[in-house]
Amino acid sequence: MASSPRVRMSPESRREQLLELGVSLLATRSLDEISIEMLAEEAGISRGLLYHYFGNKQDFHVAVVRRAADDLIAMTAPPAEGDSLTRLLVSMESYLDYVVANYEGYLSLVRGAAGGNAQLREIYEEARSALTERLFIEDDDMLLPDTAGTRLIVHAWSAYAEDLALGWAREPAGVTREEVVRAMSSSLPALVAAVG
């Protein structure tokens, strides 16, 4: 077979490549700014082929956001070692780094979910509960008791952490990364204590 400048990829690899490309575009662009045309050009394939892999633009967007959410969940996995507060701190560091590195896309996910797009909302809720469910995992050094009241507080705390991460990513305002991470992680036990 003669060599070709265009690499021939399996459908799975090609779809994977397109998803990764979409995720990387999403880092610095809102979902609305990512068009089929942009994608096709970046990937060096026809628009028709893109439709072949993803159906339509909306389905492509959903697949990209789902992949981005999976990345977020994987990246923020707490380390196996350390006490629960240390593990939370490391996890929040990764979360903050993710939001900074993927500001535009993450913001558009948050807004899309809040604005009532049902598919985005589902992915957003999935990612958010994956992040917070970790706090309730039973182990020898459990951070939080799993009660309805605690869950109410943890949900509100995650809104706080999200707003803080997005606000700091937009404008650090002289606050250091360490201070932000501490303001996220150290606040949780105090908040939970307030409801007894």
Added chain:
Amino acid sequence: MASSPRVRMSPESRREQLLELGVSLLATRSLDEISIEMLAEEAGISRGLLYHYFGNKQDFHVAVVRRAADDLIAMTAPPAEGDSLTRLLVSMESYLDYVVANYEGYLSLVRGAAGGNAQLREIYEEARSALTERLFIEDDDMLLPDTAGTRLIVHAWSAYAEDLALGWAREPAGVTREEVVRAMSSSLPALVAAVG
């Protein structure tokens, strides 16, 4: 003049009455659920007259939401007496009561603003900053230093308070009103302390 069962009102009074009616409908309905037809029927006037006063449905919605936001700002005004933490506590009690009494409408404002409706976003931001600006007012017993870092935290704290109020209004989960108010107000100094 013969008496009439239909009270004749000045245009100002009529517009006022329609706004109040809209606000009361908004307490238990989302903005999308409030139609011109519903309003006209409740007020006992023609749809045409409603358009005369408010232009169109969107303008009417904006006027109602603005009035509802003004009500929220007025209702949550902290008392003149007491130290800053006590005043914050009283203010947050009123905020929580407002969210409980106006759950559906408030939720639709939050979602509409987050989803990118520019007019709703403006009103929402106005109300939100009216609530938080109070925390920075200079007096003998100032709660918070007015720095960019503190403002970052206060913004995130207000996302926390909002999520907590909406979550508790939807499902109290065995948490008392006093616990929620304490979880809102007592957390702020601790959060601010985390960024030094």
